[in-house]
Amino acid sequence: MRDLLFVYGTLLPGLRLHAAMQGGLPRGPASCEGRLFDLGDYPGLRPGPGRVIGELYEVDDALLARLDAVEEYQPADPAASLYLRQRVAVQRRVDGATVQAWAYLYNRSAAGCARIPHGDYWRYLSERGG
Template sequence: MTYLFIYGTLMPGLRLEAEMHGARFVGPAQVPGRLFDLGRYPGLLPGDGHVTGEVYEVDDAHLARLDGVEGVVPGDRAESHYWREVVPVASGPLQGQPVQTYVYNRPVDGCTPIPHGDYRRYIREVGRES
C-alpha cells in the first residue's frame, strides 16, 4: 500500500473523483510546493509554499491506473505529463511522513500561479467547474 497525496481533479466533488473509488481516505494534508492553474486541472511543482489536498492509501494496481490517468510513462520521465515523487507531509495526520504525489512535468510559463495552494478554493474564487 502507498500513501498518495492528491490536490486537484481527483479530489471528491471534482471531475475525476471516480478514479479514487476504492482508495482509503487518510485525511486532509498539506505538502510543500507551488500550485499552478493549467487550464482544466492544476499542477504542483516543488518550491516554497504549501499545497492543500488529501492523503489516501492506494494499492499497487490502483496506483498503476492513476499513473495512466496522470500521463505517467513508466520509466520515461521525459515523456510523462506528470511524474510521481515522494514529498513530506507538512500538516495533517501524517505530518512529517513521506507520501507520493503527482508533480507536473512540463513548463509552466504563462500559467497562472495559485498563491494559496488550494485548488478547490481557487476554482470557487474564479467561478470555474472542475
C-alpha cells in the same frame, strides 16, 4: 501492498476525476511544500516555496498503476510524462505529523500559467465560481 498518495487537484472529492480514486481509502486533509499552477482544465504541482493543500489517501499498487495512466505518467519514459509520480514529505493537518507519500508533480514548464498563491485548488475553483 498499501501506500500513501497525496492528491491536490481534479482527483479530489467532488471534482471531475475523483471516480478514478475508487479503492483508495481517505486518510484526511494534508499539505506539502510546493507551488500550484492553473494549467487550464487541471492544476499542476511544481517544487518551490509555498504550501499546497490536498488530501491523503491509502492506495494499493493496482490503483497507483491506474492513476499513472490518468496522470500520463510513464515510468519507463519519464521525459515523455506529463506528470511524474514522486515521493514528497506531506504534513497531515489533523495531527501535524509528517509522512512520506506519492504525489504527481507537473513535468512541464509552468511559465505563462497563473500561480494559485494559496495552494488550495478547491478554494481556487470556488473563488472562480466553478
